[in-house]
Structure formats: C-alpha cells, structure tokens
Amino acid sequence: MKDVIVLHELTKYYDNLIAVDHVSLTVEEGEVFGFLGPNGAGKTTTIRMLVGLTTPSEGTAFVAGYNIKEDIVEVKRRVGVVPETSNLYDELSVWDNLLFSSRLYHVPRNERADRIRNLLETFNLQERRKTKFGKLSKGLKRRLVIAAALIHQPEIVFMDEPTSGLDVVSAISLRKLIRELRKEDITVFLTTHYIEEADQLSDRVAIIVEGKIVVVDTPENIKQSIGGAPVLEARLSQAPDESMIRGLEPAGRVEFKGNRVRIEAENLTEALESLARLASQRGIQVNDVNTLQPSLEEAFVGLTGVSPELMKIEKEGRR
Amino acid sequence: MLVDELRGIYYILLKDLKAYYFKPPNISWGILFPLVLALAFSLRSPTGLVELAPGLIAMAAVFGTTSMEAIVITFERRTGALERLLLAPISTKSILMGKILGGTVFGFMISGIMTIISVLVFNVKIQSPLWFSLMIALTLLTLSSLGALVAVSVKEVFEAQTLSNYFRFPMIFLCGVFIPVENMPQPLQAIAYLLPLTYSVDALRSTIFGTSNILNVFTDAVILSLFFITFSVISNTLLKRSLR
Numbered sequence: 172m173k174d175v176i177v178l179h180e181l182t183k184y185y186d187n188l189i190a191v192d193h194v195s196l197t198v199e200e201g202e203v204f205g206f207l208g209p210n211g212a213g214k215t216t217t218i219r220m221l222v223g224l225t226t227p228s229e230g231t232a233f234v235a236g237y238n239i240k241e242d243i244v245e246v247k248r249r250v251g252v253v254p255e256t257s258n259l260y261d262e263l264s265v266w267d268n269l270l271f272s273s274r275l276y277h278v279p280r281n282e283r284a285d286r287i288r289n290l291l292e293t294f295n296l297q298e299r300r301k302t303k304f305g306k307l308s309k310g311l312k313r314r315l316v317i318a319a320a321l322i323h324q325p326e327i328v329f330m331d332e333p334t335s336g337l338d339v340v341s342a343i344s345l346r347k348l349i350r351e352l353r354k355e356d357i358t359v360f361l362t363t364h365y366i367e368e369a370d371q372l373s374d375r376v377a378i379i380v381e382g383k384i385v386v387v388d389t390p391e392n393i394k395q396s397i398g399g400a401p402v403l404e405a406r407l408s409q410a411p412d413e414s415m416i417r418g419l420e421p422a423g424r425v426e427f428k429g430n431r432v433r434i435e436a437e438n439l440t441e442a443l444e445s446l447a448r449l450a451s452q453r454g455i456q457v458n459d460v461n462t463l464q465p466s467l468e469e470a471f472v473g474l475t476g477v478s479p480e481l482m483k484i485e486k487e488g489r490r
Numbered sequence: 491m492l493v494d495e496l497r498g499i500y501y502i503l504l505k506d507l508k509a510y511y512f513k514p515p516n517i518s519w520g521i522l523f524p525l526v527l528a529l530a531f532s533l534r535s536p537t538g539l540v541e542l543a544p545g546l547i548a549m550a551a552v553f554g555t556t557s558m559e560a561i562v563i564t565f566e567r568r569t570g571a572l573e574r575l576l577l578a579p580i581s582t583k584s585i586l587m588g589k590i591l592g593g594t595v596f597g598f599m600i601s602g603i604m605t606i607i608s609v610l611v612f613n614v615k616i617q618s619p620l621w622f623s624l625m626i627a628l629t630l631l632t633l634s635s636l637g638a639l640v641a642v643s644v645k646e647v648f649e650a651q652t653l654s655n656y657f658r659f660p661m662i663f664l665c666g667v668f669i670p671v672e673n674m675p676q677p678l679q680a681i682a683y684l685l686p687l688t689y690s691v692d693a694l695r696s697t698i699f700g701t702s703n704i705l706n707v708f709t710d711a712v713i714l715s716l717f718f719i720t721f722s723v724i725s726n727t728l729l730k731r732s733l734r
Contacts, residue, residue, distance in 0.1 A: 222577055226734055247579040258570030262509040274501040275578040277494055 172199040175327055175358050176221065180230035183216050183382075190216045192382035193230060198375075200326075201356040203349070205373030205390075207366065209477040213382040214362040215255065218329050221360070222252050235326050248276070251320030253330040257312040261305030265296055265315055268304050269322055276323035290318040294348065310341025317348065327358040334368060346372060370467040380475045393470045400424075402463040403434045403442050408456035411449075418449045498580035502588025503595070510562050511596045520596065524550045524604035528611070543608040544694035545667035547601050548687055551629050552658055554600030556637035559593030560650035563641030582729045586638055586722065593634035594627075601626060617700030621707050625697055628714045629690040635721035636686065642728040657685075666691040671704060686717040 176198035183191040191213040198204045208214050219225045221234050223243040232239045235249035259268045266287060273283045291297045294314045299307065304315065313333065320328055333349065334342040342365075349372055352359055363369050369376055370390045377387040386393055400423065407430045419425045422445045423436030436442035439462055450457050471477070510516070527546055532539050539546075566572040575585045605626075608614040616622050640653045664678055665671065665687035671679055682688045693710035695701070705713070 224573065224576060224733060244579045244581075247577060252577050254570060254573060256570045258574055260505070260509050260571055261569075262513070263505070267508070271501065271505050272574075275498060275575070275580070277497070277579070 172201065174198065175200045175235055176204075176360060177233040178217075178221075178230070179232065181217065181220060181227055181232050182229035183213070183220060183225065184228040189382050191220070191227075194379070194382070194384050195230075196377055196384060196387050198358060198360060200358055201353065202374045203353055203359040203361060203372050205369035205376040206360065206362040206379065207364075207369050207376055207471065208362075208379035209475060210364075212379045214379060215331055217379070218252075218331055218360070218362065221246075222250055222329055223247055248323070249326045251323065251325035251328040253313075253317050253320045253328065253333050255331040255335065257309070257316045259304045259312070259316060259319060262303060264301050264303055265291070265307070266300045268315060269319055272319040272322045278323055286322055286324075290321060293351075294318045308341075310337050310344070313337060313341065313345060314348070317345070321352075321357075325357070327360065328352065330359060330361045332363055333361065334363070334365065342368075366468045366471050367466075376467070378471060378474055380477075385474050390467050391464075393474075394465045394467055396470070400435045400437050401439055403436060403439050403446070404461045404463060405432050405434075405446060406430060406458045407432060407450060408458060411455065412453070415449045415453060415455075419445055421445070495580055495584045498578065498584045499588045499591065502575065502585060503591045506562060506589065506592035507595060511558060511592060516558060516596070517599075520554065520600045521603060523553060524600055524607060528604065528607045532612070539608075539612045540614050542668070543612065543614045544698050545691055547604045547608065547626070548629065548665070548691045548694055549662055549667050550604035551597050551601040551626065551690070552633055552661060552687060554597030555593040555630055555633040556640070556654050556658060558596055559589065559634055559637035560641040560654050561647055562592065563589055563638060564644060564647045564650040567641075567645070568647065576733065582733075583726050586642075586726050586729060589641075590631065590634045590638050590722065593637050594630040597630040597634060598626070601630065614698060616698050618697040618707075622694065622697035625690065625693040625707065625711065625714075628711055628718070629687075629694070632686050632690070632714050632718040632721065635718050635725065639721045639725045639728075642725050642732075661685050661687040664688070666695075686714060689713045689717075 174197040178194050178196050180193045180195055181191060182189070182193050194213070194217060206214050206217065216225065220227045221232055221239060223239065223246060227240065234246045237245040237249070239246055260271070263271065269287045269290060270283060273286060278286060291300055294317070296311065296314060296318065299311060304312065307315065317333065330349070334345050337345065346368065349359060349361070361369065361372060373390060375387065375389050376393060378385045378393070386396070388396070410430045411427060411432060416425055416427060419432070419434060419442070422438070422442035423434045426433040432446065434442045434446065443460065447457060527550065528539070531542055531546060563572065576582070609616065636657060637654065640657070641650050644650050644653055660681070664674070664682045665685050666682070667687070671682045671688055674682065689705070689710040692704045693707050693714070696707045696710070
C-alpha cells in the first residue's frame with residue numbers, strides 16, 4: 172500500500188501560539204485513520220492545512236502525491252472534505268446542492284445525474300431530493316454533507332467530527348456508511364472526540380496533544396502500550412474453593428466474587444488452561460469466558476491526562 | 491485551467507442567483523425600489539425627472555449591487571458555506587468574480603427597471619445606447635466589487651450593512667446624483683472625485699444627453715475600470731489573507 176498522506180514536520184503558528192507542532196505521520200491508501208485529541212489540540216488546524224484552508228508556517232505535507240504548498244489545486248481535486256458544521260446551502264434542494272458540488276468539482280456533465288442518483292440511493296435520501304437543505308434534520312444534513320464530499324469520487328476524504336451532535340440512531344447509521352467507504356478503497360482521515368467511534372472505525376489512530384503527536388499506532392497496540400495486563404473473566408457453575416484459588420495464583424492476580432473469577436494475567440492461554448484443569452478436577456463447569464483489555468479510552472486518558480467525558484461535554488457545550 | 495476557472499465563476503453566479511438573489515422578496519424589492527424612487531422624485535419635481543434620470547439610474551445601481559452582495563458574502567462566511575467554495579479546486583479570484591457577478595446581475599435588474607421607467611414613462615431619450623450600456627455594465631461591476639470589498643473586510647452581516655452605508659450615502663449626496671458635482675463647494679468636489687459613482691453619473695449623463703460634463707465617456711470608463719481592478723485586487727488579497 173502506498174502512502175497517500177505524508178506529513179513532514181508540519182507546523183502552524185498563530186502569532187506566538189503554536190497550534191500544530193512539527194507533526195510527522197503517514198496514512199496509507201484505503202486506511203481509515205483516526206485523529207484524536209482534546210479540544211484545541213490541533214486536529215482541525217492540521218486538516219485545514221492539508222486541504223488548503225490555511226497555509227503551514229513550517230514543514231510540508233503531500234496529499235494524494237501533491238505538495239500542499241505548491242499544488243493545492245491538484246490536492247483539492249482529489250480530496251473530499253466533511254467539515255464539522257453542515258455547511259451546504261439552506262435555500263437549495265438536496266438535488267441542487269449535489270448538482271452545485273458536482274459542477275464545482277468539474278464532474279463531467281453527462282455523469283452528474285447518475286452520480287447524484289447513486290449517492291442519494293447510498294445515503295437513503297431519494298425521497299428528500301426536492302427538500303431544501305435547511306428543512307432537513309441534523310442527521311440527514313450530515314448525510315448530505317458526506318454525499319457532497321464524495322460527488323467527485325475523491326481518493327481521500329477528510330472528516331471533521333462527522334457524527335458530532337447527532338442522535339444515537341443517526342450516528343450509528345453514519346458510522347456504517349463510513350465503514351462502507353473502506354470497501355471502495357477510499358482513504359478516510361477522521362477526527363472525532365468519540366473515542367469509541369475512533370476505536371470502532373479506525374485502522375490506525377494518532378493522538379495529538381497541544382499540537383504534538385503523542386502516539387500513532389493501531390487501536391489494539393495503543394491499548395496494550397499503556398500497560399495493565401489483559402484480564403480473563405469466567406463464570407463457573409459454583410463458587411471455587413480456597414485450594415482452587417491458590418492453584419490459580421501462579422497464572423496471575425486472582426479475584427473471586429461468588430461464582431465469578433477474574434484473573435489478570437500476562438499469559439491468557441496459560442491462565443485459561445489452569446482454570447480449565449482446576450475446575451475439571453473439582454467437577455466445576457466453566458459456563459462462559461471473556462477476555463478484557465484496556466480500552467482505547469483508558470489509553471487516551473493515560474496518554475493525554477484528559478478525561479474523555481470532559482472532552483465530550485466541552486465539545487457539545489460549544490454547539 | 492482557465493476553462494475550469496471560468497466554469498467555476500459561472501456556477502457560483504448561478505448558485506447565488508438561485509439561492510439568494512432571485513427569491514420572491516428580493517425580486518419584489520428589486521421592482522418596487524426603482525418604482526418608488528421614480529414616483530417620489532416625479533411627485534417632488536414632475537418636470538425635472540428627465541434631468542435627474544442619470545442620477546436615479548446610478549442610485550438604483552448602487553443599491554442594487556451592494557445591498558444583497560455584501561450580505562451574501564458575510565452570511566456565507568458566517569454559516570461556513572464560503573468555506574465550501576474555498577475548498578473547491580478553483581482560485582480565490584474566481585470565487586470573488588462569481589460573487590461580484592451575482593451583485594452585478596441583480597444591480598442590472600434594478601437599474602434596468604429604472605432605465606425602462608425613465609425611457610417609457612418620462613420620455614428620456616438615450617443618445618448613445620451602446621456607450622450607455624457599456625457604462626452601466628462598468629458601473630455595476632465597479633460598485634459590485636466595492637460591495638465585495640466591504641463584505642470581505644468584516645465578519646458579521648450587520649457590520650457589512652453599516653460599512654456599506656458609509657460608502658453608499660456619501661456617494662448618493664456627493665457624486666452628482668441630485669446636484670451636479672461642479673456646483674458643489676470645492677472641498678466636497680475633492681471628495682466627490684475620490685468616489686467611483688461620480689464618474690458613473692458623469693458617464694451616464696454624457697451617454698443619455700450626448701453632452702460631456704466633467705470628463706469624456708472614455709476617460710470615465712478608464713477611471714471606473716481602475717476602481718474595479720483596485721477593489722477586486724484588494725478584496726482578493728483580503729480573502730486570501732483569511733486563509734493564512
């Protein structure tokens with residue numbers, strides 16, 4: 172897979188304030204890349220530089236193979252942008268908004284109607300084609316904004332908080348649509364303050380704090396990197412006796428509550444084998460087993476020191 | 491590519507006309523404004539309307555071009571819709587030109603109605619229709635670029651309206667709409683020569699009555715073109731600066 176987004180020491184100053192601080196990272200073709208960070212961490216500024224809405228103070232970046240400092244028009248041809256606010260035209264209908272976007276992005280005249288019809292079908296907006304954008308619900312507005320970002324079949328889509336402020340049903344439906352994009356090999360660069368959303372959608376995640384990248388890795392690796400051994404939880408047919416507890420202790424830290432056992436173990440296989448053997452010797456059934464790992468949210472808190480709940484409250488409070 | 495830029499200008503113009511300018515309230519205002527203006531002046535001075543025609547047409551052009559355009563740009567900036575245009579693969583020059591042409595077309599409608607009223611109702615005879623049309627077009631482009639300059643200089647819609655009035659009302663009173671510039675006191679004349687509408691009214695008067703007043707039409711055209719270029723270049727610089 173080739174790298175379709177390459178940031179090299181990308182930096183943005185606003186007067187004396189450094190908003191993005193020498194950020195370097197790469198995003199592969201077809202990847203869903205989550206960009207996480209607390210408010211004011213530099214997420215939106217980074218996207219704005221990559222799509223030509225603001226110029227970098229230092230460093231450079233290549234998007235779809237083009238230098239953002241020298242060939243920003245070529246970059247713009249190849250990327251779609253879903254901004255944080257649903258900023259289509261209230262007075263134009265759903266169809267006319269998509270038509271205007273198709274014209275603005277030089278979609279050939281004979282392809283426009285077909286593309287619009289396909290997008291309306293994909294985003295389940297056919298019946299709203301004549302409705303003015305201003306009359307749509309928040310969820311439908313977000314759908315149309317994403318559809319408008321795809322009208323010119325971009326290689327890369329930048330999404331800034333795509334599900335922010337939506338009800339649960341609309342957010343789930345939008346996440347499903349974002350997953351669909353992966354199947355079409357579209358690279359998605361996603362910022363979100365919903366950490367579980369980044370965890371569910373992203374192949375890799377970057378966490379940015381005060382303009383600096385703290386970590387770039389897969390969600391799984393990030394979760395493991397913050398330490399804390401994986402946990403095995405099991406429900407037994409009856410409460411274990413003292414000898415069984417002592418027998419399990421070499422596998423890791425053991426906790427019991429009634430017929431539930433929780434083992435924090437470096438080697439889960441070894442712990443599971445011990446549990447199965449000791450239970451079998453006592454005629455105890457293991458009814459179900461779960462493995463638990465630190466969540467991305469815990470990793471985020473560990474790496475940034477910021478509470479995700481506080482981040483959500485701040486974000487929603489600004490609306 | 492030049493073709494893409496020209497298409498971009500055209501589509502922004504079409505979108506603005508559909509989304510903002512050609513809405514029923516605007517069209518009715520666009521028709522009523524010159525009618526009321528003509529009626530008010532004809533009641534005040536039934537015989538002097540022919541003499542006032544160039545000024546009234548220029549005044550219709552001022553309000554037609556600047557009233558909506560400054561609002562459209564600041565409103566789109568406020569809602570984030572202007573950002574959509576800035577994300578598109580076209581230059582800021584083309585975005586601005588699309589916007590300027592929107593104001594120009596709307597101004598054309600209003601000043602056109604004023605011209606029709608002047609010709610059909612008040613029997614104004616236009617001596618040089620071709621030059622008159624050219625000068626109206628140049629006037630509209632210049633005033634519309636002034637509207638764009640006002641809009642990109644401010645952030646809020648009400649600021650755009652207030653700032654527009656700082657230009658509009660002095661122009662109406664100083665630029666020969668009601669009183670010929672040459673009849674005004676020297677200090678006011680000096681200010682009048684700094685304002686583009688002076689050259690518009692002068693040119694319209696020349697082309698309607700066939701007489702040269704302050705400057706000849708060609709000189710007026712050159713000066714108006716310089717105003718148009720200056721306003722457009724400054725507006726583009728300010729728009730680009732917002733991307734830094």
